[in-house]
Amino acid sequence: xxxxxxxxxxxxxxxxxxxxxxxxxxxxxxxxxxxxxxxxxxxxxxxxxxxxxxxxxxxxxxxxxxxxxxxxxxxxxxxxxxxxxxxxxxxxxxxxxxxxxxxxxxxxxxxxxxxxxxxxxxxxxxxxxxxxxxxxxxxxxxxxxxxxxxxxxxxxxxxxxxxxxxxxxxxxxxxxxxxxxxxxxxxxxxxxxxxxxxxxxxxxxxxxxxxxxxxxxxxxxxxxxxxxxxxxxxxxxxxxxxxxxxxxxxxxxxxxxxxxxxxxxxxxxxxxxxxxxxxxxxxxxxxxxxxxxxxxxxxxxxxxxxxxx
Amino acid sequence: xxxxxxxxxxxxxxxxxxxxxxxxxxxxxxxxxxxxxxxxxxxxxxxxxxxxxxxxxxxxxxxxxxxxxxxxxxxxxxxxxxxxxxxxxxxxxxxxxxxxxxxxxxxxxxxxxxxxxxxxxxxxxxxxxxxxxxxxxxxxxxxxxxxxxxxxxxxxxxxxxxxxxxxxxxxxxxxxxxxxxxxxxxxxxxxxxxxxxxxxxxxxxxxxxxxxxxxxxxxxxxxxxxxxxxxxxxxxxxxxxxxxxxxxxxxxxxxxxxxxxxxxxxxxxxxxxxxxxxxxxxxxxxxxxxxxxxxxxxxxxxxxxxxxxxxxxxxxxxxxxxxxxxxxxxxxxxxxxxxxxxxxxxxxxxxxxxxxxxxxxxxxxxxxxxxxxxxxxxxxxxxxxxxxxxxxxxxxxxxxxxxxxxxxxxxxxxxxxxxxxxxxxxxxxxxxxxxxxxxxxxxxxxxxxxxxxxxxxxxxxxxxxxxxxxxxxxxxxxxxxxxxxxxxxxxxxxxxxxxxxxxxxxxxxxxxxxxxxxxxxxxxxxxxxxxxxxxxxxxxxxxxxxxxxxxxxxxxxxxxx
Numbered sequence: 001x002x003x004x005x006x007x008x009x010x011x012x013x014x015x016x017x018x019x020x021x022x023x024x025x026x027x028x029x030x031x032x033x034x035x036x037x038x039x040x041x042x043x044x045x046x047x048x049x050x051x052x053x054x055x056x057x058x059x060x061x062x063x064x065x066x067x068x069x070x071x072x073x074x075x076x077x078x079x080x081x082x083x084x085x086x087x088x089x090x091x092x093x094x095x096x097x098x099x100x101x102x103x104x105x106x107x108x109x110x111x112x113x114x115x116x117x118x119x120x121x122x123x124x125x126x127x128x129x130x131x132x133x134x135x136x137x138x139x140x141x142x143x144x145x146x147x148x149x150x151x152x153x154x155x156x157x158x159x160x161x162x163x164x165x166x167x168x169x170x171x172x173x174x175x176x177x178x179x180x181x182x183x184x185x186x187x188x189x190x191x192x193x194x195x196x197x198x199x200x201x202x203x204x205x206x207x208x209x210x211x212x213x214x215x216x217x218x219x220x221x222x223x224x225x226x227x228x229x230x231x232x233x234x235x236x237x238x239x240x241x242x243x244x245x246x247x248x249x250x251x252x253x254x255x256x257x258x259x260x261x262x263x264x265x266x267x268x269x270x271x272x273x274x275x276x277x278x279x280x281x282x283x284x285x286x287x288x289x290x291x292x293x294x295x296x297x298x299x300x301x302x303x304x305x306x307x308x309x
Numbered sequence: 310x311x312x313x314x315x316x317x318x319x320x321x322x323x324x325x326x327x328x329x330x331x332x333x334x335x336x337x338x339x340x341x342x343x344x345x346x347x348x349x350x351x352x353x354x355x356x357x358x359x360x361x362x363x364x365x366x367x368x369x370x371x372x373x374x375x376x377x378x379x380x381x382x383x384x385x386x387x388x389x390x391x392x393x394x395x396x397x398x399x400x401x402x403x404x405x406x407x408x409x410x411x412x413x414x415x416x417x418x419x420x421x422x423x424x425x426x427x428x429x430x431x432x433x434x435x436x437x438x439x440x441x442x443x444x445x446x447x448x449x450x451x452x453x454x455x456x457x458x459x460x461x462x463x464x465x466x467x468x469x470x471x472x473x474x475x476x477x478x479x480x481x482x483x484x485x486x487x488x489x490x491x492x493x494x495x496x497x498x499x500x501x502x503x504x505x506x507x508x509x510x511x512x513x514x515x516x517x518x519x520x521x522x523x524x525x526x527x528x529x530x531x532x533x534x535x536x537x538x539x540x541x542x543x544x545x546x547x548x549x550x551x552x553x554x555x556x557x558x559x560x561x562x563x564x565x566x567x568x569x570x571x572x573x574x575x576x577x578x579x580x581x582x583x584x585x586x587x588x589x590x591x592x593x594x595x596x597x598x599x600x601x602x603x604x605x606x607x608x609x610x611x612x613x614x615x616x617x618x619x620x621x622x623x624x625x626x627x628x629x630x631x632x633x634x635x636x637x638x639x640x641x642x643x644x645x646x647x648x649x650x651x652x653x654x655x656x657x658x659x660x661x662x663x664x665x666x667x668x669x670x671x672x673x674x675x676x677x678x679x680x681x682x683x684x685x686x687x688x689x690x691x692x693x694x695x696x697x698x699x700x701x702x703x704x705x706x707x708x709x710x711x712x713x714x715x716x717x718x719x720x721x722x723x724x725x726x727x728x729x730x731x732x733x734x735x736x737x738x739x740x741x742x743x744x745x746x747x748x749x750x751x752x753x754x755x756x757x758x759x760x761x762x763x764x765x766x767x768x769x770x771x772x773x774x775x776x777x778x779x780x781x782x783x784x785x786x787x788x789x790x791x792x793x794x795x796x797x798x799x800x801x802x803x804x805x806x807x808x809x810x811x812x813x814x815x816x817x818x819x820x821x822x823x824x825x826x827x828x829x830x831x832x833x834x835x836x837x838x839x840x841x842x843x844x845x846x847x848x849x850x851x852x853x854x855x856x857x858x859x860x861x862x863x864x865x866x867x868x869x870x
Contacts, residue, residue: 032749035455036370036378039752040770042786045458048472052453082371083530084548092548148580156584163584165574166550250577255549259577268749 005289012285017067019281020274024066027273028059034079034268066274075278076271080263086275093257094242096166100254101241103176108183109234115184116191117223123196131188138185144247147178151251164253175252179245183237187230194226227298235291239283357869359569361846361860362591364576368549373529374514375447378455380857386511387856388554388571389539393421393440393493393508398850398862400772402505406435406515406538407493416500416808417464423491426561429517430537437487439515445480446521447512459512459770462501500808502672503773510771510855540566540861551575554860567848567864586841593842598654598720601839609841612656616668616853617768618777620660621728621831625791627761629709633828634700639762640686640831641693643731649834652723656837661685663821664774665835668853672810678774682818685825685832690735697736710740714760717745721764724833728764755789766836769854774817775804776854781829790829797823843868 035041035049050056054065069076075086119131151174155163162171198204199222207217246258261280264272369385371377377386387395393410394402408424427435447454448469460466464484468476476482484496497504507513520528520536527534532546540562541554551574556566574591576582582594596604604610623639625631645659658666661684669678701707715725722745729741746754755763767787769776779785779801783793797820804816824830842849845868850859 030749031753037455038749040458040787041455042458043756044471045455048450048453048470049455051472052450080370081368082373082376083526083528151581151584156587159588163588163590164576164581251581253574253576253578253581255547255575266747266749 005293008289008292012282012289015285016278016281020067020070020278021063023274023277024063025059027270028062030265030268032268034270036080036267070274070278075275078264078272079269080267080272086271089260089272090257090275090279093255093260096254097249097256097258098242100172100175100179100248100256101238101243101245103172104179105183105234105238105241107176108180109187109230111180112184112187113191113230115188116226117195117218119188119192120195120199121218128192131192135185135188138181139189141181142247143178143182143245144251146181147175147248147251150174150178164251166252166254171252175248175254178251179241179248183241186233186237190229190233191226194229195222198222198225224298228295231291231294231298235287236284239280239287243280243283357865359567359865361568361571361863361865363571363573363593364582364585364591365551365573366575366577366595368575369546369552371529372535372543374511374516375443375452375454376456377511383511383856384858385543385552386514387509387539387852387858388541388860389535389537389543389557390511390514391427391539392510392513392515393423394505395509395861396506396852396855396859400506400852402509405509406440407508410505416502416810417497419495419497419504420488421493421495423493424561425491427538428559428561429520430542430557430559431520432559433517434490435515435517435538436490437493438490439517440493440513441485441487442518442521443514443516444485444512445483446516448483449480450478454512456512459507459510462497462499462504462507464496464498466498499806500810500813501773502810502813503771503775506772541568541571549575562861566861568860571860583841589843592846593840595838595840596655598652601654601656604841607841609843610839611842611849612837612839613851614656614658614665614667615768615836615838616665617766617836618660618663618665619764619766619833619836620663621833622755622760622763622765622790623828623830624758624761624763624789625793626758627711629704629706630711630761632700632704634696634703635709636828636831637686638693638697638700638736639732640828641689641696642735643728644688645833646688648724648727652727653720653834656839657834658837660832660835661687662832663824663830664777664817665769665853668769669772669774671814678814678818682821685822686828693735694737697739701738708738708740710742711761713741713743714751714754714763715743715745716751716764717747721745725764728833758789758791762831764833772854774814774821775801778817778820778824779805781824792827792829794823794827794829797827 032038033041033046033050033055034053035046038046041049047056054062057065066076073087075090078084078086078089081089115131115134119128122128151163154161154174161174165171204217204221207221208214243257243261246262248254249256249258257276260272261276263269264276365381365384367379367381369382370379371382372386374386374390377383391405393405393407395405397403404424406423406427407421410419410421412419421437423435423437425434429435444460444463446452448457448460448466453470457466457470465476465482466484468474469478469480469483471477484498486494486496488494495504501507515538517536524534529535532543532552535543537543537557538560540557540560542557543552544555545553551572553573554571556569557563560566576585579595579597579600582591583596583600585591586594621639623630623636629635645661649657649659662679662682664678664682666677666679670676671678671681701709713725713729715721725743725745729743732741733739744760751763754760755765767777767780780787781790781792782788782798782801783795800816800820800823804813804820807813807816845865846863847866848863850862851857852859
């Protein structure tokens with residue numbers, strides 16, 4: 001198992017290097033300069049500024065300089081905010097983003113699982129249809145529409161919860177809920193399908209006929225086995241959520257990192273483009289690894305390497 | 310019978326209540342007006358909490374005055390720092406750190422007497438060498454600021470920034486000298502009547518060398534790694550979330566400052582800002598055109614013009630566009646007023662000029678530059694068609710297709726479609742193909758001259774017509790459209806050297822006329838801003854260049870009833 005994990009980590013690093021390289025050269029194809037007031041700079045001033053930031057060097061030289069620094073964990077300085085490092089930008093922004101994302105993921109998964117299980121157990125009843133209608137709406141309606149509606153009715157009209165900002169726990173409710181709607185819907189649908197399939201398998205019938213209690217059949221056998229596809233989708237979904245949702249963060253004025261992913265590209269903020277891409281990729285490969293390990297815990301049949309010996 | 314009696318009574322009550330409501334509303338206005346108008350108000354502190362709550366659209370990009378380039382930074386700095394002069398309610402320079410100044414006869418040497426009461430928030434005096442240090446720092450190749458070009462009027466500033474120049478990097482050659490602690494002597498390259506206003510611009514703020522060096526890399530990155538010399542200090546700065554101003558006890562003119570606290574939160578979504586405004590959590594918010602419709606007629610609505618002008622660049626690299634009649638036809642063939650009223654709907658006004666209105670005033674008689682020169686051209690599809698046909702004949706063509714370079718924002722795309730439709734409708738034989746590009750890409754294509762016409766904008770760097778007028782000199786950095794007219798070049802160059810302010814003014818008026826005789830550009834509109842502001846926020850002071858707002862003169866009155 002340990003050897004397997006070490007091997008996987010080495011592959012991870014290689015993957016990251018490839019991603020960083022491709023992104024770097026693609027990014028250099030972006031036209032324009034990273035300077036905020038590009039429209040007012042003259043050619044000589046721009047040359048002088050490029051010189052200062054090493055942007056006049058040939059691209060391969062810039063690449064080697066960048067990778068050397070990257071290896072030391074230094075992502076450089078952002079062009080948008082004076083004197084701020086990309087590392088600090090990511091660290092500061094990740095807190096709120098990950099908090100909201102995690103809350104949404106937790107809430108969404110629990111509610112989604114419950115809905116899915118209930119729908120499967122009460123197959124073709126009113127409850128089943130109700131749950132699936134919720135799921136369809138949840139997938140069809142984008143989270144920012146929910147966010148806008150919640151903000152207006154709960155925040156402005158009823159004044160039950162804060163309209164926006166990021167202070168105490170009450171400020172988390174609306175954004176986390178808005179984000180979780182999609183999670184609820186996805187998880188509920190997967191869970192229902194999977195449960196239905198497993199409830200119809202021979203071994204469940206066998207267990208029931210053996211006289212195993214109904215609750216035991218549901219929780220020990222069907223639910224556990226239905227979790228596998230959920231774990232698979234949970235990984236990528238988690239990254240999407242914790243790295244921040246641009247729209248939700250903007251609507252609720254949350255100081256997260258979501259915007260940086262998008263804005264950095266628009267303003268040619270080279271170090272931030274690289275920093276966020278590498279960070280995002282790192283999370284993805286790390287989560288894929290974790291998911292692979294989790295598989296084995298849930299289902300002994302796919303215990304990856306060590307299981308065989 | 311009984312029923313009608315009741316309804317009559319009800320009507321009476323309603324009518325009466327309307328009267329009462331109207332009266333009380335009127336009363337409130339009257340009292341606030343009379344109070345606000347009196348001079349004694351300035352010294353008397355109103356007895357309600359002086360707290361203002363605002364939103365801004367972005368994190369503060371920079372608090373190092375020698376580095377800042379953007380509107381948010383300029384606004385914050387304008388309220389926590391102070392240059393030699395600052396802009397007052399009427400956008401005229403008023404005393405800042407300088408108490409007075411004299412100008413040499415040829416208009417190139419300014420001697421400023423600094424106010425000995427002007428202090429940093431650590432209690433030390435703001436002295437002349439603080440200015441020398443900050444200005445030299447902005448130009449030094451190591452710090453080279455993206456806005457360093459703004460120092461152009463100061464002697465040798467351009468040479469110091471230019472790699473290869475014998476003066477490159479020699480900041481000690483900059484035309485600024487600390488004669489003693491309270492005397493600062495500034496030498497200009499050429500007379501610049503707008504220089505006084507420019508000293509209120511961020512890049513010209515002082516910095517205390519000793520403090521900056523002590524903070525090192527951390528300088529200006531946090532609220533407690535800066536010292537302030539403006540009406541307010543930053544008491545808190547939560548990155549990406551917001552910041553808080555507190556009144557500066559050390560400020561030399563603190564008796565004028567009435568607000569005790571200003572809370573600013575970062576809100577990027579306009580709808581969120583409006584929702585916060587409606588729940589009373591913020592006192593003022595900007596609107597985009599969607600919301601302008603929704604709040605039309607609301608008494609909190611505020612509209613103001615900006616000094617930013619949008620126009621079509623007409624690139625004379627394109628053979629057909631070298632013809633002046635064709636250029637004139639293009640300018641006349643689309644209705645700017647409808648575009649402004651229907652599409653923009655944000656307080657913008659149609660423009661038939663380059664130098665914006667309500668922005669600069671003549672040295673003698675104080676007349677608006679815009680008023681003196683008036684409008685050039687108008688919407689006239691018939692005349693446009695005539696000129697168009699004449700032009701086509703002159704170039705010997707029946708059809709012309711041009712590429713229209715546009716921004717890729719939603720608003721600009723609509724404007725572009727509108728202009729395209731109008732042009733194609735009113736100028737038979739014209740084909741316009743729109744190329745919408747991301748902002749930076751668009752600028753890049755523009756500076757490479759790879760377009761035929763393009764949707765462009767320009768905001769002022771200083772309060773003088775020259776900031777617009779000198780854009781289109783032959784081979785100028787911002788010309789970017791192969792326009793060249795020796796007469797225009799000569800007027801601009803002479804105006805830059807002219808010591809007689811009146812003659813200089815005349816030359817600039819003349820230069821704008823030449824530009825429009827040639828129809829070098831086709832102006833579209835002068836941008837306006839629409840927002841909501843609670844009626845208890847008084848004394849708002851907005852500016853047309855540099856910082857947007859000064860809080861120094863603002864106060865709260867009538868919030869608590």
